Amino acid sequence: MSHDLFDLAREVGLEAAAFVRHSRPAGRVDVAATKSSATDVVTEIDQACERLIRDRIFAARPDDGFVGEEGDDVAGTSGVDWVVDPIDGTVNFVHDIPSYAVAIAARRDGVVVAGHVVNIASGQEYGAVRGRGAWRQVGDDRQPLVAPTGAPLARGIVATGFHYVPEIRAKQAAAMARFLPQVADIRRTGSAALNLCNLAEGHYDAYFEQGLHLWDQAAAGLVATESGLVVTGLDGEPNERMVMAAHPAIAAEYFDLVRACGF
Missing domain, CATH: 3.40.190.80 (D-Maltodextrin-Binding Protein; domain 2)
Structure with missing residues (x-):
């Protein structure tokens, strides 16, 4: 079940990333609005990307809920909801700094059970299913991610x-x-x-x-x-x-x- 949720997250995330990549004009992107401050920006492409993700998820799973950055929350009846950031790193996106991502997570009864992140600019993908590990996705291959200890x-x-x-x-x-x-x-x-x-x-x-x-x-x-x-x-x-x-x-x-x- 959680793998099915991941598969949908990945399918929709890749479509959304392609949409953003192809929609982005050359140069600096116009800002549609700001949120918490003048530097916390949102663009029309953010909003359109979230609508795309929402439409695709509800087409596949109409009884689920939805929590998104740019739109109103939707309460579902299935016990599953989706937590979506259509463009994480919007300021980078506006300034054409190649570090911004689509991030889609599925929660079951409030617990995140599947997640997919794709760097829109580079196409690098990451995924995880609760209890089944994390990986770097390269095409159809999953390269396991095991975090190293790190430095003191x-x-x-x-x-x-x-x-x-x-x-x-x-x-x-x-x-x-x-x-x-x-x-x-x-x-x-x-x-x-x-x-x-x-x-x-x-x-x-x-x-x-x-x-x-x-x-x-x-x-x-x-x-x-x-x-x-x-x-x-x-x-x-x-x-x-x-x-x-x-x-x-x-x-x-x-x-x-x-x-x-x-x-």
């Missing part, structure tokens, strides 16, 4: 992102001044979904970010978890207040540092 703090490369609300960004800047001397460096690439998938591949040693919504991290969070990483919040489940991820062998020292720095 002093040698760690940590992926992160910053909030769109100016007052919160100011607090993050102060916390980052305390955090940065404790690690080798940080990377800020602009897509939470791709950051989590890249952590699962071993490109980073840890990850944390504030301000993420469910659709930002549902699909990629499952990829990270199924690859063997710990994904958590400051004091419990990952949420808008904080999402942190690292290998179990080094998670405690990274997470303690994030808390100690005042993020």
